[in-house]
Amino acid sequence: MSENKTSLRIGIVAGEASGDILGAGLVAALQERFDEVIVEGIAGPRMLALGAKSLFPMERLSVMGLVEPLKRLPExxxxxxxxxxxxxxxxxxxxxxxxxPDFNLGLEESLKAAGIPTVHYVSPSVWAWRKGRIKKIARAVDHMLTLLPFEADFYQEHGVPVSFVGHxxxxxxxxxxxxxxxxxxxxFDVEDRIVALxxxxxxxxxRYLGPLFLQAARWCHQRxxxxxxxxxxxxxxxxxEIQALLKDFPELPLTLLDGRSHExxxxxxAVLIASGTATLExxxxxxxxxxxxxxxxxxYAIFSRLLQTPWVSLPNLLARRELVPEILQDAATPESxxxxxLKFFQDPLLRDQLxxxxxxxHQQLRRNASARAADAVCALIKPKQ
Incomplete structure (x- = not known):
């Protein structure tokens, strides 16, 4: 990048709220490096507040599941x-x-073929299933930015330029x-012993985990x-849905919150939790x-055949061993x-070690992610003639 360059035009597409958060951090970091940053594409409220121009509402990309994306495919x-x-x-x-990735990689492939530098921020779970996607990623992406270190290792093994920026x-x-x-x-009182579900x-x-988690809570409370x-x-x-389920557990000393998962x-x-991104928090x-x-x-039969890692939870994937218990499908009973x-309450040494x-x-992931992402983006920018 030329040292005299004081303006930047950047295209960004974020399809959901988590992407808008990452994009806003990146845009703010770039605004510290340039006199002017022009951002356009698809953005949410956080990027819009920083001056981004959204050519389409971000909500139009926020589709989940299998059926809904197919119904919306033409759009x-x-x-x-x-x-x-x-x-x-x-x-x-x-x-x-x-x-x-299903939306962005195809767009990135076209833009890269036209000579526009492309970055993909947040790795698809290509290391866990559908590893063949790495070929398309290599065609589409000049640089991959990963939130987790083991993801960067995978791209390095496959020759895709990558930066682990942290989370x-x-x-x-x-x-x-x-x-x-x-x-x-x-x-709650300071001395209370509390389990979050x-x-x-x-x-x-x-539907699958609500009754099970409440039954496990009852089992623990009885003991x-x-x-x-x-x-x-x-x-x-x-x-x-949870209020309806709780009618069967009147004896359970449980506080039901509207949101407020962070608190x-x-x-x-200790926590009993569904596998997913909340395990990282x-x-x-x-x-x-x-x-x-x-x-x-x-x-589950399809999922278990496709899965190419020994674990499903982020703590174990990050540790590359079973750091926390994973109890899935038929093995998941109130007793198990x-x-x-209860081991976490019976063995303080186990809790302290964890x-x-x-x-x-946490220290490994704490790397000033937005600034590192901005560094990687800046390294791709071609000097203006």
């Missing part, structure tokens, strides 16, 4: 075609696709969480009556956890989950 393909035409007619200095959540969360403050906010944010997850429980519902729909995780002593808050997941028998949870290892991983 999504139309949006991608118009973005491609726009960027080819008005080439940015660099294009950054943030997550949303913004590790930058944002303190190394020592304010447990007393969180307990006071939620109405996080059965997931999707309807299917609560350790001083335990208290807290369950943060991810949204209004989950709140209603619940900070306040608790749980790790960064230094909370011992038992990870579980259940799905339909057919879906409850027995693992917290030390979580702290080490």
């Amino acid at each position: 999504l393909l139309g949006i991608r075609k118009r973005l491609r035409q726009h960027f080819l007619a008005n080439p940015p200095d660099v294009f950054v696709g943030i997550d949303s 913004p959540l590790a930058d944002d969360l303190p190394l020592a969480p304010d447990v007393e403050g969180a307990r006071e906010e939620l109405g 996080l059965p997931g944010s999707r309807g299917g997850e609560v 350790q009556p001083d335990l208290k429980f807290v369950l943060p519902a991810a949204n209004d729909a989950r709140l209603s 619940a995780l900070t306040a608790c002593d 749980t790790l960064l808050l230094k909370k011992p956890m038992v990870v579980s997941y259940k799905m339909g028998a057919m879906s 989950l409850g027995a693992e949870l 917290q030390r290892e979580f702290n080490d991983i």
